[in-house]
Amino acid sequence: MNAPNASGWRPEMGEAGTILPPTVSGDHGLNLEEKLIFELAAPGTYGVDFDDADVAPAPALGKFLRKAAPALPGLTEPEVVRHYTRLSRQNYAIDLGPFPLGSCTMKHNPRLNEKVARMAGFADVHPLQPTQTVQGALKVITQLADWLMALTGMPAVAMTPKAGAHGELCGLLCIRAALTARGEERPVVLVPESAHGTNPATAAFAGFRVENIPATEDGRVDVAALTARLGPDIAGVMITNPNTCGLFERDLKTISDAVHAAGGYVYCDGANFNAIVGKVRPGDLGVDAMHINLHKTFSTPHGGGGPGSGPVVLSAALAPFAPLPFATLDADGVAHLVEEGDAHDHGHPNSFGRMTAFHGQMGMFTRALTYILSHGADGLRQVSEDAVLNANYILRELEDVLDAPFAAYGPCMHEALFSDNGMAEGFSTLDIAKGLIDEGFHPMTVYFPLVVHGAMLVEPTETESKAGTDRLIASLRSLAERGRAGDVTLKSAPHYTPRRRVDETLAARKPKLVWKD
Numbered sequence: 001m002n003a004p005n006a007s008g009w010r011p012e013m014g015e016a017g018t019i020l021p022p023t024v025s026g027d028h029g030l031n032l033e034e035k036l037i038f039e040l041a042a043p044g045t046y047g048v049d050f051d052d053a054d055v056a057p058a059p060a061l062g063k064f065l066r067k068a069a070p071a072l073p074g075l076t077e078p079e080v081v082r083h084y085t086r087l088s089r090q091n092y093a094i095d096l097g098p099f100p101l102g103s104c105t106m107k108h109n110p111r112l113n114e115k116v117a118r119m120a121g122f123a124d125v126h127p128l129q130p131t132q133t134v135q136g137a138l139k140v141i142t143q144l145a146d147w148l149m150a151l152t153g154m155p156a157v158a159m160t161p162k163a164g165a166h167g168e169l170c171g172l173l174c175i176r177a178a179l180t181a182r183g184e185e186r187p188v189v190l191v192p193e194s195a196h197g198t199n200p201a202t203a204a205f206a207g208f209r210v211e212n213i214p215a216t217e218d219g220r221v222d223v224a225a226l227t228a229r230l231g232p233d234i235a236g237v238m239i240t241n242p243n244t245c246g247l248f249e250r251d252l253k254t255i256s257d258a259v260h261a262a263g264g265y266v267y268c269d270g271a272n273f274n275a276i277v278g279k280v281r282p283g284d285l286g287v288d289a290m291h292i293n294l295h296k297t298f299s300t301p302h303g304g305g306g307p308g309s310g311p312v313v314l315s316a317a318l319a320p321f322a323p324l325p326f327a328t329l330d331a332d333g334v335a336h337l338v339e340e341g342d343a344h345d346h347g348h349p350n351s352f353g354r355m356t357a358f359h360g361q362m363g364m365f366t367r368a369l370t371y372i373l374s375h376g377a378d379g380l381r382q383v384s385e386d387a388v389l390n391a392n393y394i395l396r397e398l399e400d401v402l403d404a405p406f407a408a409y410g411p412c413m414h415e416a417l418f419s420d421n422g423m424a425e426g427f428s429t430l431d432i433a434k435g436l437i438d439e440g441f442h443p444m445t446v447y448f449p450l451v452v453h454g455a456m457l458v459e460p461t462e463t464e465s466k467a468g469t470d471r472l473i474a475s476l477r478s479l480a481e482r483g484r485a486g487d488v489t490l491k492s493a494p495h496y497t498p499r500r501r502v503d504e505t506l507a508a509r510k511p512k513l514v515w516k517d
Helices: 059-064 077-089 111-117 135-152 164-181 198-205 223-229 252-261 362-398 429-438 466-485 488-492 504-509
Strands: 156-158 188-192 209-213 234-240 265-269 289-291 312-314 326-329 335-338 416-418 456-458
Touching (some): 111 362, 135 156, 135 326, 135 335, 164 198, 164 312, 198 209, 198 234, 362 416, 362 466, 429 466, 466 488
Parallel strands (some): 188 209, 188 234, 234 265, 265 289
């Protein structure tokens, strides 16, 4: 009898000791195969009855007036409720288990944050209200801004960017404005291989030409290659720290000094700030601009189209060019929103303009400030320490069964990086990721960063207990051993989901998104 894996599933043995895939139907336990709502519908069925309307159609509709009823599925109210409830059971959530998603800090969102964000004074605020009626909201923004500047060691912050890439664009526009003020045209931005993938995309979108900088054998920026490329055409460098290999860029101060000496600026991608909050201040490392993903570092894990927020902290050199509007407090503690019309009076005449129509994401601000105040400075530092501890625990517990390309070069930061080297012929990272679904976990980030073949990026965050982390480790160890042994059932995983493994390329290139009868 073959030994069960970490989830308790015991593969069946076939002839000559071969392992047979489990024969599981579309319905398994309470995880039911769910048809499309159009397939569940019955003609003439309605959840509610209305009398025929005794109102003439509005003539203004003209050619847009319907000639027939909309092709909506007909179901009773209980059928509708059950359909969407069953669909919701197929959705993985942080409330069900850990998200080992490297490069995206998918951690628990304390319910206290949700309670505060739903207070009427915050949840019901409108961006067009007079400032005297939203003093509390503006003071939340200024207090959060003060915390972000203190935690990063930066003298200014732009609060309006709505996500990480939006923040990147904000920082690059500040750099462009600063160069224009100096009367310089510098068309090139350097981006290391270990940076986030959005960095080169944002630089190109902002009109810069991107040039890559290679990584060294230990997964960090090649400082010699970077400094050799510096010159009068370099606007700056976009560097991710900690980088996408889960490693701290220990030479960042050296890099910053070299870039500044050459007349450029340093942009730091702060998406991985969760690993260094309270431990390192980017401003002390010579950073000129860095976005902070409030929806990662300071709770409200993103995903599913939810809101984001990407404030950008700025050095003294870039602060004069920060976007409008921004909130400020006068000597009497009254909050004001500085707009284009009064920017000069508030000593901010050189702003590059606006990033958004309104100030930002109020729900994100209240959640982030609640998270910060409930933790305090010492608690935020412990968050980073625990996140790094969990990642290193996973790295060391699995490095004997999963190839860890940078394990020999010291501890990792927030995420442990593995590859599919050592798997049996024909087995790859995708098989491990699909098998993890059968184990009851959401897969880790796969095939990223590109500097590692068959990459598996595992980020546990600080919110996972040792017991929960041990379960994840046990499942990954089981899957690694099956992949190394050539277990054929792994090639057809997942088995316990309503949908089996799909053709990834076909699903991405030719998705079927419209119902046709």
